Amino acid sequence: MTENSTPSEWRPATRLLHAGEERTPYGETSEALFLTSGFVYDSAEQAEATFLGDVQHYQYSRITNPTVTALERRLADLEGAEDCVTTSTGMGAVSSALLAQVRAGERVVASRALFGSCHWIVAELLPRYGVKTVFVDGADHAAWAAALSEPTSAVLLESPSNPMLDILDIRAICDLAHKAGALVVVDNVFATPLYQKPLELGADVVVYSCTKHIDGQGRTLGGAVLGRKEWLDDVLRPFVRNTGNTLSPFNAWVMLKSLETLSLRVNAMTANAGRVADFLASAPQVTRVFYPGRADHPQHELAMKQMSAGSTLVAFEVAGGKAGAFAFMNALRLICISNNLGDARSLVTHPATTTHMKIGPEERARLGITDGTIRFSVGLEDAEDLIDDLRRGLSAVAAR
Ligand SMILES: *Cc1c(COP(=O)(O)O)cnc(C)c1O
16 A cells, blocks of 8 residues: 655645545555455565564454554544554543553543443443542642642543533643643543644543544444553553454545544534524523533633534523423434434433433532433534524423
8 A cells, every 4th residue: 555645734624534544556536445354465574574563464353454544644644643553443542542541440530421321331330350440520720739739640521511511621631640740541532633633732631432423424423432552552552452343444434534524524514503502592492501612611721722613512401300301302303312422413311311311410510410411412413403493492381
């Protein structure tokens, strides 16, 4: 295969299509899909040299695969990271990053407002292996300072958070974390690689569920871990390869195609989200709207400092608690009820009875998730059609 070096002056939209581009001697336009589990050697000597690391040769797709490598290269380029390791899912990325980093007896500090499964990893899984874990209210700087006053192995945070779109001060938390010796892992799903660059804000590692905006069309699951080459090579790769948390070449190929339209989709979805958030804020049946791009978001200023745009997600609360929220959702005709997000199709979720059911009412109250809270992942439909559908849902709330 021949790899073209990527001209440094190319701008982001161009890089999403061409960064790290490689072609086989057939000269295909699109990236080749290497749907193969293994690779063959010309000789026993070549196999031996490959295993010794003396020659570069693909060995087995659990370790590396050319299609997966192409995606990793493009994601690293997009993030501005030295390197990238992909995983089978977003949770594969989060769990491997933490499990590869920590040892029994060490500490992990995490923000309280995490995606449900991330919360489980920190609250339930890590303690089983002798790791001490501490949760902190994300916006409480003094609580971070207290939690990070002892040596710590890793910090995990999410900003904007799921589902309430809280904004955490990534730079300030990284400064405290580094003094405690911690590796800072930022789950950047809600911001997308387009709107927030955690590595520039001081983070060490960025993780994605590529299932969300990166595929963005509801087809494949995948994850990515990005950061310094040395940490990825020495700490993460051995863990991922030997535990089998690998991305399928087919899924990598789908995601390479998706990256071509990432900025078009995310920008259009964000424009829709901004319009929808303004509409919801004006509706009498809506008691609160949480959207980082609106001036009434509690951390709007910080959001605009560390992110370049709002978000494709909006959280809001309808009157009438759970019954109000269910009446709203059941009256929708265009927007689907689903727990996925970042999709081209608009999707609504009731966190209290789905994604955040298991954390219990006390923890939900602490996170500000009420029974009337709805998370809205805004898609690519015409904004006017979305607003018509929201009107339909809100009429059902008013009619109760
Ligand atoms: C979806 C999601 C994950 C998990 O990703 P999967 O691909 O579903 O495993 C982790 N973090 C956040 C913020 C997410 O939205």
